[in-house]
Amino acid sequence: MQQPIIRPALANRLSLKKWDFWTWVTVIVYLFLFSFIVYPLFSLFYTSLFNEKGALSLQNYEHFVKLKYYRDALFNSFKVSGLATIFAIMIGVPLAYVTTRYNIKFKGLINIMVIMSLLSPPFIGAYSWILMLGNNGFITRFLHDIGIPMKSIYGWHGIVFAFTLHYYPHIYLYVSGALKTIDTSLEEASESLGMPGWKRLTTVTLPLIFPTLSTGALMVFMASFADFGTPMLLGQGFKVLPILAYEQFISEMGGNPAMASTLSVVLILCSTSILFLQRYLVSRKNYSMTGMRTPKVRTLRPGLKWGLTALAFIPACISIIPQVTVIVTSFIKTKGPVFHPGFSLDSYKEILFRVPKAILNTYTYSSISIVIMIAMGMLVAYLLVRRKSKITAMLDSLLMVPYVMPGTVLGISLIIAFNKPPLILTGTWIILVISYVIRKLPYTIRSSTAILQQLDKSVEEASISLGVPPAKTFFKTTARLMAPGVLSGAILSWVTTINELSSTIVLYYGATATITVTIYSEVFTSNYGTGAALASILTFTTLISLLIANKLAGKKGLQL
Numbered sequence: 001m002q003q004p005i006i007r008p009a010l011a012n013r014l015s016l017k018k019w020d021f022w023t024w025v026t027v028i029v030y031l032f033l034f035s036f037i038v039y040p041l042f043s044l045f046y047t048s049l050f051n052e053k054g055a056l057s058l059q060n061y062e063h064f065v066k067l068k069y070y071r072d073a074l075f076n077s078f079k080v081s082g083l084a085t086i087f088a089i090m091i092g093v094p095l096a097y098v099t100t101r102y103n104i105k106f107k108g109l110i111n112i113m114v115i116m117s118l119l120s121p122p123f124i125g126a127y128s129w130i131l132m133l134g135n136n137g138f139i140t141r142f143l144h145d146i147g148i149p150m151k152s153i154y155g156w157h158g159i160v161f162a163f164t165l166h167y168y169p170h171i172y173l174y175v176s177g178a179l180k181t182i183d184t185s186l187e188e189a190s191e192s193l194g195m196p197g198w199k200r201l202t203t204v205t206l207p208l209i210f211p212t213l214s215t216g217a218l219m220v221f222m223a224s225f226a227d228f229g230t231p232m233l234l235g236q237g238f239k240v241l242p243i244l245a246y247e248q249f250i251s252e253m254g255g256n257p258a259m260a261s262t263l264s265v266v267l268i269l270c271s272t273s274i275l276f277l278q279r280y281l282v283s284r285k286n287y288s289m290t291g292m293r294t295p296k297v298r299t300l301r302p303g304l305k306w307g308l309t310a311l312a313f314i315p316a317c318i319s320i321i322p323q324v325t326v327i328v329t330s331f332i333k334t335k336g337p338v339f340h341p342g343f344s345l346d347s348y349k350e351i352l353f354r355v356p357k358a359i360l361n362t363y364t365y366s367s368i369s370i371v372i373m374i375a376m377g378m379l380v381a382y383l384l385v386r387r388k389s390k391i392t393a394m395l396d397s398l399l400m401v402p403y404v405m406p407g408t409v410l411g412i413s414l415i416i417a418f419n420k421p422p423l424i425l426t427g428t429w430i431i432l433v434i435s436y437v438i439r440k441l442p443y444t445i446r447s448s449t450a451i452l453q454q455l456d457k458s459v460e461e462a463s464i465s466l467g468v469p470p471a472k473t474f475f476k477t478t479a480r481l482m483a484p485g486v487l488s489g490a491i492l493s494w495v496t497t498i499n500e501l502s503s504t505i506v507l508y509y510g511a512t513a514t515i516t517v518t519i520y521s522e523v524f525t526s527n528y529g530t531g532a533a534l535a536s537i538l539t540f541t542t543l544i545s546l547l548i549a550n551k552l553a554g555k556k557g558l559q560l
Contacts, residue, residue: 126159129234154234385449505520
């Protein structure tokens, strides 16, 4: 009997010899994502379905709904994140409007200060505010000595305060970009009809930039909702979901992985719901503009110009205070929690003698992670931009998952997935590198995608037409053209990696401790001098990295 024609054709399609380089890249990326994102998430959800006796049950979810302890933590998370988002908008939008629409002085310096406050780890900001406004903070003591009672920074109000000052740069940066490219024809039309400036801003300008503003607000909310270090340092009994998940997983009584998994699942569901809500609100209206008439910077009278410059410096200076505080206090003589008059390098000598491995670990793990991120980011970006298909579209959707995964949730999911055969990674440095790559890879891919979309395909096509294989064309031509922009974005990802605490605090053990974990431990044991010295190392690293990224990107607006 004659064989059907479809069989050899199917055999040809499935033959590994027919697979090109990009097919192999697609398969490898999918394997990576399924191994370290999908499988850990499935393990997390599966673990949450078991009760304390090891039987399949929804008991953990029933406990979450019925027990006030858990409901209050969820409410607290929404409370501090929502308030921080509102206050961040109140600071970021006016600051962005002033710096983009008027010829104020020192715009570059303001940008650097704002970005520095964003790139430093939020728990360092919390630690700095403790030094200043804690129960024994020097500002608290000063005000008390002159007869002015002041409530300490501890509590939910302190968490909101720290979140606001750390995350408002998200709003500032997103809104600044939108205000620079907005089409001013509608603003000019409303002005010609006699609409006052304030009403024009609220009824024309802000609605036009709503998609960008909502994206920045989403970033603030998600970052606040997922943050672990700041509520842990400032809460003093005020519990939020990331803290509960951590405490349930790592407990002196042996922990409750099932309940920790349940709380982690709830965290992911809440984050995902907020993400879809933001997308729904944006999709309801059409915000497209021609972009033919971008706004011009208005020239102000000298007095008004200097006045607005001073106002713009107020939030920038306040948000940079934590970095200045840790640098100054790192040189003050100290013994445990007590600072003494005079300056010295004792804190730096102590950390170099006591925790040099934590410093080495930080830069080693982050460097390995960023090399992987750059390679994967460029390859995946090429798949998404140049080889569009349903398969790559699903790949893009999978890459969105880390956006809604808090660091503590990622750490818990990886431990649950890889603490038993056939692959045991718990307690190794490899699991830390994997968590860093998963957390930051989406940002590297987004920056690589944006750069690749700006490159003309004709260069690649010319190379291929001359007989150069597609894979070789990518590495010899496309990758080299992408490199400067990718490197500048990768440096910023590297900075956020060295400052990562949420996932590291769950995944590390003694020999794999990093700077952020060591700072956290030093603060909790009241060794403020050594904590400040370690935080200063991160601050200087962040500043140097930012200047290098600025030089690579060539963005004049970010230069000092």
